Amino acid sequence: MTSADKAPVRVGIFGLLGAGNLGNDGSLEAVLGYLGAQHPDAVVDAMCGGPEVVTSRYGIPATRLNWYRGEYRTASSAGRIAAKGLGKLVDVARTAAWVRRHDVVIVPGTGVLETTLPLRPWGFPYSLFLLCASGRLSRTKVALVSVGGSAIGSRATRTLVRWSARLATYRSFRGAVSRDAVRAMGVDTSGDETYPDLTFSLPTPSSDPPADPQGPVCVGVMAFHGGNDERARAEEIHRRYLDGTTGFVRALAEAGRPVRLVVGDELDVPVATAILDAVDSPLVTVATTFSLADLMKEMAAARSVVAARYHNLVCALKVGTPTIALSYSSKSDELMAQLGLGTYCHPAREIDADRLLDQFHELEGHSAELRRTLAERNVVVARRVEDQFAALTAALFPPTDHTQAQAQAPDHALRETP
Structure with a gap:
């Protein structure tokens, strides 16, 4: 079978994307840029916090992360509490069904393994656990890519985060502090690399620094x-x-x-x-x-x-x-x-x-x-993000005739011209 006859790789992107946080959306944009450049034949969709925003802004199909639309609002009545509880059960089946449709699911950057800001265990930590457990059961590769982690005091949150990290197929961290924090929770991170934040791969606007010392x-x-x-x-x-x-x-x-x-x-x-x-x-x-x-x-x-x-x-x-x-x-x-x-x-x-x-x-x-x-430092950081994307390709994507040809090309042909 030739590479043209192979079914395209089905890639899902998962996270609190399109929900108003520009950093999260920047991480999504970085991964979409990588996929477009390195895996243009991949079929991509998302399961995320703001599916309408993600679809309109980035042009990919998107599914709502939670069945209950009020998931991140405080439940102030018995009816809403019951709806939240029902949503947790429904999300088990929804997440598993979505994961099974993919060969690879990528969680792009962001602090998905940390609680440096207020976070309830049955919010995103629960959703992430469902993702990673579903991936393991359905043999879909789940990658936590350049993610943040921190020490977590809440026992329930710590347990969900620990098992999410353990069940993921691939992990990398956006710094040694994050990797060490996850290791302290009982996850073997000895094979996990650290890379800069994915958003360092985004285009940098050209601008001359303000000449006025009293500038903005x-x-x-x-x-x-x-x-x-x-x-x-x-x-x-x-x-x-x-x-x-x-x-x-x-x-x-x-x-x-x-x-x-x-x-x-x-x-x-x-x-x-x-x-x-x-x-x-x-x-x-x-x-x-x-x-x-x-x-x-x-x-x-x-x-x-x-x-x-x-x-x-x-x-x-x-x-x-x-x-x-x-x-x-x-x-x-x-x-x-x-x-x-x-x-x-x-x-x-x-x-x-x-x-x-x-x-x-x-x-x-x-x-x-x-x-x-x-x-000077930005040059080094940008190269390390390129290393991250190369490592991700090696870990998650089956080789094709195109990628094999790249791998077999002379080293000088692949090196960036100074």
Whole structure:
């Protein structure tokens, strides 16, 4: 049988995609780009949080992740609680049936094995467990690709995450911190590699850095309420974060600096609005962003960036803009160190506007040096993401005449021209 006679590989993509988080959608976009370039004959669809958005934006068929449409809303009545419970049972059959239709299912990046933000065990951790268990039973390959992980306090969540990781066919992590956290939960990660976040493979907008030393500052805001184990202090944590960020933005505006507030999730919009209202300055505006490409354009036009949400940091670092991380977990610290800015982290839980302003001035004083460092580190990071995609092909996709020919070609023919 020739390669032309073989049935195309059926690939499913699974996750909280199309649900308002730009980072999640950026990971989806990265994997679709990889599949289009390396496996153009693959038949691709998704099981995700926002199927209508995914279909309209990316042009692939999509199925709703949960049968019950109110899955991620608080159940405040007996009827809704019963509907949620019924949905859990229905989703067992729905997920298994969807998985069986595929040869490969990819979970693209994102923090699917972590609880650095509030997360209930019977939400996405349960959905991920159903996916991985269904894959094992139906012999469909399930790949957790460049995912994030963290220490998990909740026993139920930890159990679901541990078994999801164990049952997956392929795992890779977006950093050693994530891999070590999953290993500490009892998963053998000795054969698992670490790679940068998948969104580093996305195109980078071309832009010259602002020449004006008083140029605009991007401040990435976030609906931050602490982690999963801090629910009792959630409002206190959020108030400290909001007050500290507002004080910092006010100081910039009073110094005559234009400030662009950017968001990475629909949940962040009220935070941006609250800061805008509190500062009440024409120098402070809110950027309209619908994708990571939009975020990168905003950050490429900025003199400096200060941001909390993880994929806001990724975007800022990718375009080479000097950045301070309002760090809420070790993944942010690890990312900043990887790109050479490890000293420019500030705790999101304890923002001190005066100290943050001092760090900001130090950052801007080393702007030219930091831009050179970021340019150098981004070359290395981009190559590592290419390595990730090559490893994924080797692990999941059967060889064809085309891929065999590539593998047998002289090494110099495959090497990128400098």
